[in-house]
Amino acid sequence: MDGTDGKQRPASPEAKSPAPLPPAKPDNLVLGLERSGLIALRTPILAAILVALLSIVAAFGVARLQVDDSLSSLFRSDTPEFRQFEDLTKRFPSHEFDVLMVVEGDRLLQRGPIDQLRDLVTDVQLIEGTRGILSLFSAREAPEEGKLPGPLFPADLPEGEDYDALIKRVLANDIIKGKFISDDGKLALIVIAIDPAVANGERIAEVVKQIRETAAQDLEGSGLRAELSGVPVMRLEIRTAVERDQLLYNGIGFLAGCLIAIIFFRRLSFMVIAAAPPLLAILFAQGVLGWMGFTLNTFLNVMTPLIMVISFSDSMQLTFAARDRLIRGDNKYQAFKNAILIVGPACVLTHATAALSFVALLFSSSDMIRHFGEGGIIATVIALFTVITVLPVLGVLLVRKETAFAANMKGSDTAVDALRAFCGWIAHRVVARPGVYSAIAVLAVLGLASIYVGLETRYRLADQVPDKRQAVAASQRLDAKLTGSNPINVLIELPKGVSAYDPQALKVLADVHAAVEHQKGVGNVWSVETLRRWIAEKLGRSDIETLQRYIGYLPPHLVHRFLAKDGDAVVVSGYIPDEDANELLPLVNQLDATLNTVREANPGYTVAVTGLSAVAARNSALMIQRLNTALTIEIVFVAAFIGLAFRSFVVMLSAILPAIIPILASGVLLWLVGSGLQFASIVALTVSFGLGLSATIHFLNRLRREDRPGQPPELAVERATVLVGPALILTTVVLACGLAVTVFSDLPSLRLFGWLSAFAMIAALVADLFVLRPIIMFLLRLTRRNTVGAETKAEPAQ
Structure with a gap:
């Protein structure tokens, strides 16, 4: 009944x-x-x-497909901010091409291990594709008038009390303390400059491999452990993970789906x-x-x-x-x-x-x-x-x-018949009380939406990098011991015709350097000003000629980290931890505001806070919000398009709620686990939106064919549900299994995409079965309430 x-x-x-x-x-x-x-x-x-x-x-x-493993690709755009970042990278090709080696151990500064570490630095410089190295061994003794400063570490290391005195000088050295050696003397940073052509090509994999093998060989028995980080290593790990995951997890997921399909199709x-x-x-x-x-x-x-x-x-x-x-x-x-x-x-x-x-x-x-x-x-x-x-x-x-197939299937199609019976059971109940189910759906949407709109945007550089490899672990150690691993830069462009050694230019550089090093959250600050201060303190000289002479002693790859080749720009570089963009944005804005004083006092000089961290902090939240807004607009626009295609206002209204429920439910799940909206989240919601639309359209298409003049609409709804429901359920199970295996990926973004997409697909299935049917039923009854027709026996479905 x-x-x-x-x-x-x-x-x-x-x-x-x-x-x-x-x-x-x-x-x-x-x-x-x-x-x-x-x-x-x-x-x-x-x-x-x-x-x-x-x-x-x-x-x-x-x-022919290549993997774009650049960490800045996501933010590449034709905007002044990104053009400034690209200009920085071209003029000062350093951070984007630096391999960071983090060496750690309790015995780091003991005589034997430090000797092995120096051998490692020497051997790495001989690897083809490297341009130079910065480390604690790059430090020099205090300068003396008329003499070239000698290395802080002599060729033959002293012993006993003399060695202890050397280590005290190392830990107190203004050039390297807190920059290349941690305050507790248990972590050392070695910066390996890679040739840009190598870093951007296929050879980087071989170079990184040689660096790792050299480190393992030279540090054997020292008790020290070495890990690699830096943009080239991160890019390499991203490329390797993408290629591996695409082959492995898609393959495993698809095989699982095929197995399920065989079970049902027989x-x-x-x-x-x-x-x-x-x-x-x-x-x-x-x-x-x-x-x-x-x-x-x-x-x-x-x-x-x-x-x-x-x-x-x-x-x-x-x-x-x-x-x-x-x-x-x-x-x-x-x-x-x-x-x-x-x-x-x-x-x-x-x-x-x-x-x-x-x-x-x-x-x-x-x-x-x-x-x-x-x-x-x-x-x-x-x-x-x-x-x-x-x-x-x-x-x-x-x-x-x-013919034989048809004969065998009649009466023995157990799995598919079970799915059809299940779909029929659901349809019979939801169409019996469409108003109640529709009201529950509207209330559920309102409740879910109230939570969804409060989701915060999230972005961290580490989310793009495999977190089960070395790069992220090494960066975390730098964040803990050396104030951070992510560079933040202030680019100073000089007025035309002004030299970097002009007194006013040096004054602007000094003011900017001071502002950066006093900014809370920024550490390990470097610029030409660092050398100028060191000369002034140790030698008592602050004249420009002495500064130029000492800069001339430095290798070109080191000079061009802070002074452009054509001399028309300088940069102040600091490091910050890899934190969420929402936490970094106040730091970037505060530093930028502080530098306004320098800008106002020196018209003609361009002073810009830039670098990947700054670009990401400024743009990631806005980009995610725009994608979220675009997805919301798409739902309404596509629902209108579906209604236009079916030439039905009822169809348009009925398509909206089932489309947004999976998105809102997934957002609530993100809120519950404290994840927030990330780039991977938005893409996952787009995928689930596609599946929800597909299910909706297939049902509406079949409903249009099953709707008979003079028959109550519930019969057409039930017939359409029984005919399209099994395929919908099986599709959801297969695809959810295929995506769920990505939770084993090394890429955090892919793991998030996988489990969230799988959940969203299940939510889309629930919305299709329990929301779309009663809503379309309710709307059809509402529009036909004045139509009187006799109920006739159902015709066979096509």
Whole structure:
């Protein structure tokens, strides 16, 4: 009995013995674009050969894909701030190309270990690809008039009390204390300058390997341990992790999904039919992106699961539809043709909405995000035509003895029948009280939204770097012992024609240096002013000629860290810990405000706080907020697009809540675990939005076909749920398993993306089953309340 009207309801057609179905009728929901999938059915063998050839071409395109491992790529944009950062990197190619070796041990300053450490510094300088080294052994004794200062560490180390006196001088040396040696004398920093051409090329992997091997060999038996960090090492670890994760975790996740699909389909052929088109879609999309010169980065790395989500959902719906037709008596050609005509319009619409969701990204200030938007549009178009073209071809080539298959499946399709029974059970209950369920959904959305809007944005440099490798661990040691590992710079551009040795220029440099070293949170401050102070203190000389002479004693790679080659700019460099951007932003703003005094007193001089840490602190929160806003706008815009496509205001309204519930629920989960909104979070929510839209569109498309004139809408809702629900559930389980394995990745951002996407997909499934059905039911009843029609017996579903 119907719990709402008390009348006997017709039995669902799925409860009866399957009966032959009439041929599906084409419609113009998407202007017939789905019928492009029928072209290959006319010559399936020729189409298969063409697909094989295109796969080979695509594979060469994939081989052309390079990994963009630059830590600054995310913030690259045509803005004054980023152009200033790029200018700094070009004029002072130091921090971006420095390998930081952190050597630590209780016996660090004992005579034997310090001798081994000096041998290590000497040997590393001989590795091809290094330009120079800065370490505690770079320090010099106090200068004497007319003499070149000797090294702090003599060639032959003294013994006994003389050695103890040497160590006291080392720990008190103004040049290296707190910079290259920790206050407790248990940690030393060695800065290895790498040739920019090597750091940006493939040879960096070999250079880093040689440095590690040299450190292990020279420090053997010393009790000291060495770890590497710095931008080149971080980039190398990112590249290695991305390549490894993409192959390993995507492979493991996909195999788990295939196993689940085989269990339900009970035929290897149907697993291949369902799984191969999404894989080919990924291959073709990445191949085209490779030929077009795209590079893999933080965002494009998740293009694979994004394509998989949308394509696999469509592929499963097509496979289930064709399988149902085969069981009902269609031959394989008829079955896959009818599947394209029935499900194809929804496939076109899901990919169209996915492509539209990328359009907002094209207006981002970040080059990386814009490229992600461009790549997403290209990939979704390729994925659409791959799925609707390849799947029917595979179907007619792989399905054999369809009559025998239909006979075997009748009455023994246990797993799929169980899913259908479950979907029918849910549908029967949610449509019985649509108003109650709709009201609960609205209240849930309001509650979830109140928490979501309070989410804070989060960004740390370490989130981009594998946290199970050396780089992050070494950086954490520097944060703890030497005030930080991330550089922050103040670029001073001199007026035209003014030399860096001009008295006013030196005064500006001194004022800026003082401001930076007095800024709370900044340590290890270096500039030409550091040398000038040392000469003044030790030699009692502050004239410009003496400063120039001592700078001339220094190696060029060291001089050009602080003084531009053409002499028109100088830089003051300090270090800060790797903290959340929200915590660094006040520091950056306070330092910038302090420097206003210098700017006002010295017109014509450009004084700018820059560096990757400063750029990230200023821009990360704004970029994440804009992405979040863009996602919110997309939901409304795409819902309107869906309503326009279906030519129904009811459809537009019904699509909104199921689309935003997974996003809000995921946001609440982020709030509960204290994670906040990160770049990986926003991308994960975009993926879940794609899956939620796909499920919504497939259901609405089937509902449109099942809705019969004169019948109560609940019958159409139940029929559509039973027909699309099993594929939706199976798709969600497969994709959630595929993404969940990424929790074992070395990349924190990928781990976050994986578990959050898996949760969001499950939330999307719940929203589709328990929110979309009652809302559409409620709205349909509301719009038809004045329509009186007799209830008739349900016709067989197509």
